[in-house]
Amino acid sequence: MRLDILVDTAIAEVVNAHRINLLSEELGSIDNGSAITLVTDPVDGTANAASGVPLSAFAGVIAVDGVPTEALTSWLDTGRCWHTVAGQPSPYRTNGRTELDGAAVSLLRPQPQIADAWWRVATRAARIRILSTSCLEAVLVTEKSTDAFADAGSDTHRIVDLAAAMVTVPAAGGAVIDVRGRPLEIDPDLTRRWSGVVAATPRLAEELPETIRGTEDR
Structure with missing residues (x-):
């Protein structure tokens, strides 16, 4: 959708300015010869966003030589963000459920x-x-x-x-x-x-x- 292209184009401009690579759902792969790649779904839930359903998100990962090292997910309607750096303590914790029955x-x-x-x-x-x-x-x-x-x-x-x-x-x-x-x-x-x-x-x-x-x- 046009929404995807608008967001992805803005991301590509920043990526190119910093000379890192981009792997994006809409624009595909942009290779700037860097060891660092931004892997992103610029608008996940585009159909929701375009219809006014408040369930859509940005998700991005920094990968170094193909290894994911840092992630950010942002709930676009509320601004809530989840940020994690690999190898560092996380502020988030699952509920620890182990069985599908009743889940x-x-x-x-x-x-x-x-x-x-x-x-x-x-x-x-x-x-x-x-x-x-x-x-x-x-x-x-x-x-x-x-x-x-x-x-x-x-x-x-x-x-x-x-x-x-x-x-x-x-x-x-x-x-x-x-x-x-x-x-x-x-x-x-x-x-x-x-x-x-x-x-x-x-x-x-x-x-x-x-x-x-x-x-x-x-």
């Missing part, structure tokens, strides 16, 4: 090809939310607002959707993984897709993909 889980919208997987999660969780803003849903796990967030196998996520959570969530005691066990990598190839899982604990992060894949009882 509060945010999910991407159900799609025909993942309907069974989506329903397997929904029937075990106590509460399901669809907020349509992955970056915000992920960071809410770090504040005990919800227990987990997942794509139930549709391979919708790009790395820009998950990069901020890769720093912020583990520092708060949680975990970020892919449903199919694929490594999450800072890669300028934005055709790569994942089904991200963000959970309050590593144990819950393991249980969710098993439920999504239908392998939990095998």
Whole structure:
């Protein structure tokens, strides 16, 4: 949408002024020959923002030689921010939930090809939310607002959707993984897709993909 382009263009101007690289959902990759890359989803939840639904966020990560080192997520409607530096104490802490049964889980919208997987999660969780803003849903796990967030196998996520959570969530005691066990990598190839899982604990992060894949009882 035009909103994405306006925000992303402003970000690109700053990136170019500082001669660092950019990996962005809208503009793709800008290589300025730097070891430092800003990985960003400039407006996550664009459809919400354009419709006046107050659920959208900016998410950005500084990666050095491909390693995420610092993350910022900003809830655009309220101005609330979550800032984390890898290796430093985090002010955020998950609720420590370890089981899917009875949990509060945010999910991407159900799609025909993942309907069974989506329903397997929904029937075990106590509460399901669809907020349509992955970056915000992920960071809410770090504040005990919800227990987990997942794509139930549709391979919708790009790395820009998950990069901020890769720093912020583990520092708060949680975990970020892919449903199919694929490594999450800072890669300028934005055709790569994942089904991200963000959970309050590593144990819950393991249980969710098993439920999504239908392998939990095998």
